[in-house]
Amino acid sequence: MNPEHRRIAAKYLADKWRWKPLEYVFWLAALAAVWLLPSHHLILNEIMITGLFAMSLDLILGYAGIASLGHAAFFGLGAYTAGIFAIRVTGDPLLGLALAGFASAGLGFVTSFLVLRGVDLARLMVTLGVALVLGEIANQLTWLTGGADGLQGVTIAPILGKFEFDIFGRTAYVYSLIVSFLLFLIARRLVISPFGLSLRTIRDNPLRASAIGTPVDRRLIAIYTVAAAYAGIAGALLAQTTQFVSLDVIALHRSADVLLMLVIGGTGYLYGGFVGALIFKGLQDVISSWTPQYWTFWIGLILVILVLIGRDRMNLAVATGLARLRGKPAPRPRTIVGDR
Template sequence: MSALNPASHGGLSKPALPFSPVTPLIFAALIASYFLFPNHLALATQILVLMIFALSYDLLQGHAGIVSLGHAVFLGLGAYGSAILARWGFTDPLLGLAAGASISALVALVLSPIVVRGSDFTRLLVTLGVASLIHEAANRMRDLTGGADGLADFEVAPLLGLFAFDFEGRTAFLYALTVFALVYAALWRVTTSPFGLALRGIRENSRRMPAIGSPVARHLAVSYLLSGAIAGVGGALLAQTSRFASLDMLGFERSAEIVMVVTLGGTGHIAGVSIGAAAFGLVKDALSTVSPRYWQLGLGVVLMASVFLARGGIGGLIERFGRFGRRA
């Protein structure tokens, strides 16, 4: 029997805070936006969807270290899944969310064996190739997806049978906010669990992890599946709140955009990525209002400036402020 008595060594270190100290501020700002900007709830809802999509990709790149140029496939599949289900008469929004998550998770499950193996470069090529295939398939399946015109002829039933989706977008915003809060909490739980630690270990040294008994391929496959499912939830939410599903939701531009968003937010930092997605959505909207033609130029400048001025993205800034605050 061990001579080491656990009781004689006191308790273990206190667990880390359940959430980043910035988390309450994020939710306070989101709730405040509901009251302060009642005429911009549609934009706020789109930003919430972007935040969910960014968190889903951050699980993949920021935690598991899997880079992808095809993550929008899952957003698009979630959107089409929900929209097609609604066209078939299943208009319950929660059912649509579940369908979006399930379809995306299923496709992620099928793709995971080819995506989780190989180097970053092969993953980039494979995800890009798969995204192109699915985009083209969706384009060809016009009867199902509406082709280049997209799908708009579907209804969404009142949430929980009680709250109809109103013209001002109040229900849509509160619905998206609730889903975002659940995704945020779930991801926080996952990334701080032993599984989340294993993902970070794999990202840092995938050769070392098997030697401590960690099944690397299985962990990566699970993270890919989870990430796909969450992106599918975002896609379903996008389709339900905008009453539209289109090819651009699973296109390359969306995939590239989310890589930029997560980089801006700071990979691996849930609060930072959430703020980064919100900032990206707001800047994009502001720039496109100021200059409908050249807004992408402005966005490029903002992104480049963020790389040089905020190493580690917004999450890095939060960490540095946190360390400074603790020292002060």
């Protein structure tokens, strides 16, 4: 690597490290909502949790290129773990959160080997199959999970023994916000690290990645496990803040919805999940106020149009618009340092 390349690489990494103004705006807005939108805390809590869940999918889809139709398996496992733990052992939320994270990470680690085996369609079907099997288990183990009736009687103790959950969802929202923010910081660190960069190499060209000595399988197993843990924690947050778990957390439509949100928000920059969740829930709110039953038609239409226009082109258009606002030249799509 000659000095010129070294300088380019260093500048590239430094650019990635620096927090952009919009990032501050996003998190400050999320924080300000605690005081500014007191009547919307319940829905904001849901958006934050769904956003975290979508971000976990972004880690594997946007960075490692693994498409999953069954990501709700981990979300569901986390939710059930946290719920059952609260009923049977103790209502301490942080312990439950950690346990849910570990449980989902374990499942993610084990199933990652199945996912690695296949390519493309087989991979999609395996992820879908894992979620279906898990959903069926949750459905059948009625004594443990409550089956189709859902898990009732989840009571959560105050966080750190001090902050009690209230019915307006204020504590819930702040709790989800803090947890999501901390996890986001870790994820942000992770994707900029050499590990994260090697994932992108794998996404763009697995063959070349392994040719330059990247242990492709090990990297994919690692990120799949991390993403599973994130999804599990998101599920646990939902279980704890709503104090209820139903089969819905693991259903096929949840896996599909989260994929939609991520795609609407855009993949590969971590905020896509949050943005997508916000847009998705917002649309759901608006559209279902005039056609309560048929709002899926419009979300389907949006999806079809989105794909027909092209996701890349759409993201590029947004990025160009933002750059123009700041008076900078438009970005080129997917610039790779040193790749000529």
